[in-house]
Amino acid sequence: MQIYTNATFLPMTGEHDGFEAMVVDDDGVIAFTGPLHEARDAAGGHGAVREIDLEGRCVMPGLIDPHSHFSGATQYFTAADLGAARSIDDVVRLLAGFAAKRHWPLGAAGGATDDGVILIGVGLDNNDLQGGLMPTRHDLDRVSTALPVVVNHVSGHNLACNTRMLELAGIGADTPDPVGGRYRRDADGTPDGRCEEPPAMSPIFTYIQSHQRLDMHDLLGDMQDLYASHGITTVQDGATTAHDAAVFADAADAGLLRLDLVSYPMFGEDVTAIFAEHAAFDAPGYRGHFRFGGCKLFMDGSPQARTAWLTEPYTPGPEGPGYRGHATVDLDRAYRFALDAIDSGRQLLCHCNGDAAGDAYLDLYARAFAASTNPRKRELRPVMVHCQFARRDQFARMRAWGMIPSIFVSHTWYWGDAHLANMGRDRAMRISPVRDALDLGLPFTFHTDSPVIEPNLFEAAWCAATRVTKAGVQLDTTQRVGVYEGLRAVTANAANQYGEGARKGTLEPGKLADLAVLERNPLECPLDADAPDCLRDLGVLATIKAGTVVWRRGPAAAAR
Numbered sequence: 001m002q003i004y005t006n007a008t009f010l011p012m013t014g015e016h017d018g019f020e021a022m023v024v025d026d027d028g029v030i031a032f033t034g035p036l037h038e039a040r041d042a043a044g045g046h047g048a049v050r051e052i053d054l055e056g057r058c059v060m061p062g063l064i065d066p067h068s069h070f071s072g073a074t075q076y077f078t079a080a081d082l083g084a085a086r087s088i089d090d091v092v093r094l095l096a097g098f099a100a101k102r103h104w105p106l107g108a109a110g111g112a113t114d115d116g117v118i119l120i121g122v123g124l125d126n127n128d129l130q131g132g133l134m135p136t137r138h139d140l141d142r143v144s145t146a147l148p149v150v151v152n153h154v155s156g157h158n159l160a161c162n163t164r165m166l167e168l169a170g171i172g173a174d175t176p177d178p179v180g181g182r183y184r185r186d187a188d189g190t191p192d193g194r195c196e197e198p199p200a201m202s203p204i205f206t207y208i209q210s211h212q213r214l215d216m217h218d219l220l221g222d223m224q225d226l227y228a229s230h231g232i233t234t235v236q237d238g239a240t241t242a243h244d245a246a247v248f249a250d251a252a253d254a255g256l257l258r259l260d261l262v263s264y265p266m267f268g269e270d271v272t273a274i275f276a277e278h279a280a281f282d283a284p285g286y287r288g289h290f291r292f293g294g295c296k297l298f299m300d301g302s303p304q305a306r307t308a309w310l311t312e313p314y315t316p317g318p319e320g321p322g323y324r325g326h327a328t329v330d331l332d333r334a335y336r337f338a339l340d341a342i343d344s345g346r347q348l349l350c351h352c353n354g355d356a357a358g359d360a361y362l363d364l365y366a367r368a369f370a371a372s373t374n375p376r377k378r379e380l381r382p383v384m385v386h387c388q389f390a391r392r393d394q395f396a397r398m399r400a401w402g403m404i405p406s407i408f409v410s411h412t413w414y415w416g417d418a419h420l421a422n423m424g425r426d427r428a429m430r431i432s433p434v435r436d437a438l439d440l441g442l443p444f445t446f447h448t449d450s451p452v453i454e455p456n457l458f459e460a461a462w463c464a465a466t467r468v469t470k471a472g473v474q475l476d477t478t479q480r481v482g483v484y485e486g487l488r489a490v491t492a493n494a495a496n497q498y499g500e501g502a503r504k505g506t507l508e509p510g511k512l513a514d515l516a517v518l519e520r521n522p523l524e525c526p527l528d529a530d531a532p533d534c535l536r537d538l539g540v541l542a543t544i545k546a547g548t549v550v551w552r553r554g555p556a557a558a559a560r
Contacts, residue, residue, distance in 0.1 A: 001025055001043040002513075002547060005036055007054035008521050011507035012061055012491045015484045015523075022059075024513040028546025032509055057541060058521040060487070061507055062233030062514030063457045064494035066406045067349070067385050067447035069156075070237040070261060071244045073223040074216060075122045075451050082151065083123035087130045088139050091151065095121050095143045107146025116213035118165075119144065121151040122451065127304060127418045134160045136184075137193030150204060155302035156452055158196045161204060166191055168211075169203040178202075180328035197301050197328045202268070209243055216247045217256065224259050228543040228551030230456050231516030234494075234504065235259050238349060238385070238449075239266040239296045242274050249278045252288030258550040260289050262498060264296040264349055267329065267337050271295055284499065293498060294347030294380075297337055298328055300357035303388055303431075304415040306422055308354035310389065314422050325354055331364065339368040342377050347499075349383045349406075358384060358394045362403075369401055378402060381497060385447070388419075389427065392436045404497050405437050406445045407489075409464045410453060416469030429476040434464050438481055445497050446489040458522060461486030462536040466527050483523055483535065515544040 002024040009018045011033065021039035023032035032042040043049045080098035085091045099106055104117050126134045140149045140162035148165040166172070173190045177183055181200030183191040195201045216223075227235050237244065240263045251257055263281075265271040275282045275292060282292045301307025306314055309325040317323065341348040348365070352358045361384060369377060382401055384390065386408045395405060409432040411419070419428035437444040446460040464486045467475040495505030503512050518540060525535035542552040 001031070001047065001049045003036075003039050003043055003049060003051045004059065005039075005051055005053055006056060007517075008056070008058045009033070009507060010058055010060040010487075010521060010523070012488060013506045013508060022507065022513075024547045026547075028513050028548065030507060030509050030511050030513050033507060054517065058518040059507070060231075060516055060518065060522070061491045061505055062516050062543060062545065063231045063490045064234040064498070064504060065227065065232050065236050065447065065450075065455060065457070066445035066490070066494045066497050067238045067383075067408075068236050068450040068455055069239055070223065070227075070235045071216070071240070071247075072156075072451040073226055074214065074219050075120070075152075076226060077219055077222050078214060079120040079122045079152075081123050082121040083125070083154070085124055086128055088135050091121065091124065091129075091135055092139065092142050095119055095140075095149060095151075099144075099147070104147065106144040116211055117147060118208055118212045119147050119149045120208070121149075123154050124151055125154045125304070127415070127421075134158065134194050136160060137163045137166060137191070140193060148207075150208065153302075153305060154452055155305050156449070157198070157302040157305050157307055158194065159201055159204060161193050161195070163193070165204065165207075166193060169207045171195075171203055179330050180326070196305075197307060198268070198298060199328065209241070216244070217251060217254075220251055220256050224257070225551055227259060227450075227455050229540060229553070230454070230458070231518065231540040231543055232455055232457065233259055233514040233516075233543060233545050233550075234498070234500075235261050235455075236293070237261065237263045239298075240264055240269075240274070241266070242269055242277075245274045245278055248290050249281055252281065252290035255288060257289035258545060260286055260291075260545075262291060262293040264294055265292065266296040267298060267334070272340075294349060295337065295341045297334055297348060297350040297361075299334070299350055299352045299361050300325060300328055300354050303353050303411075303422060304418045308388065309357040309360070310354040310423075311356045311359070312427070315424055317422075324356065327357070327360060331360060334360075335364045335368060338364055339371055342368050342372040342380065343374050345374055345376060345380065347380050347382060349385050351385050352390070353386045353388045355389045355391050355394065358387070358390050362394060362397050365401060365403070381499060383497060386449070387433075387437075388431050389423075390433060390436075392433070392440070395433075395437050395440050395442055398442060399440065404445065404493075405442055406447050406497065407432050407434055407437065408449055409434055409446050410448060410460050412463045412467045412475055413459075413470060414453060416467075416473060416475055417471045420469070420473065430479055431475065432464070432467075433479045434481050435479040438485060443493045443496055444489055445494045446486065456536070457490040458538045459536040460490065461522070462527060462534070464489075465535070466529075468529065483525075483527075487522060513544060513547040515542075516540055517542040517544070
């Protein structure tokens, strides 16, 4: 038994509640919360009791990641970070420097390189580059014509690659644009290396997955530490491939997972085969900290890349007048996918950034829900992911099926300025309309879509409370919510999104002792972005999963 004492407990059961001590039993479950003397009495008679003095730190429930791509966290350890690039020349320099540090031969024109070496750059935002365009194969051929080179856009919805990569992936002048995707081309029709949306990117990723020298098993420790360093105890892989499902299942059986991992096999994969092959993980409970949560569907692209699907046109750009983006999926196939999910009793997550995408998802879910004969279909908690331009009437429609909006609210800071340029002031001012969701009684959650950005959910709560862009533009303040509501979004609300509210999300007897030990009470942190102790920079000292410390920040961590 453990007794946690001398802390500010933030149980997330009410904004101003708290208690003096908490007892955790030998199974990692909270057994008691209340006065210290009663905690000692409750723990007495149960064998050895250890009192843990938290030295005045703050303890709250472990944060729950409502949507990210855990498998993508490999890029933090294996790819060149291009986030600081401000020109194509910077991109070339950073890629070449990354290769040099790893002693990868860039080779001469036509030369051969070792199989399995693929130079990948991540975190590039074309909005930060001079000229505002992604590099082409001609630019990336300056890095190497022998080594395959791939640059992923920060949104995850487009990429650029060199000529060698196009050749290896079998993409040429005769390759048609897939449904929902596009290959940008030179004047002679040859692809110029820019691939937009997952259907067009798929051949590149398929080649990488089958040829790259990368063993995710070796990186799982670092990947989990990344999330745990932000106080997260439950993580999501929000678009799982068959390959990654197998990796996760093997890791779970080998005891390599310390955090709970919920996986959503994605549209485009044989999801039926994935569930059948790993049937032991297709259940509400975890096996080795892993389980399937449902299925993932995509409806559109990224607003900062001007590929989100909107009802009203973007501001004038290279696409021509009246451009509104487009669906990235065949809607008939998407309907059948949704119906299969509902009939099989699976939660459906759907990527929707633009409001036209939101309309399409709501319409097809309504049709599928009506057609399904599943008697428990109202219990499935479908999710609309991102919701950047969701309208109030769309939030109101969600209530019919208990649909949950999971809002990528950090867009306000990271891409608010790009949205002002791409959408115009009126629409951009109300991106991530969290207050509308709150007013309508929807149990919204926040996410980071990591590795799009780091999995910092305290920053997400800060973004919802401030709604300020990087350039200092104040977005619509009527869509703000308080810090406490923001923290609920990544604890209690997120637990309910997973159907785990009885076991996670608050500090109450009977729930798992999933805990984040923090430097300060987040409710008392300043919101000024320049303040040294700002909420968005709140330090995590230790992360505890079911009563066991799974990550700590050096010897100064409080829970030692």
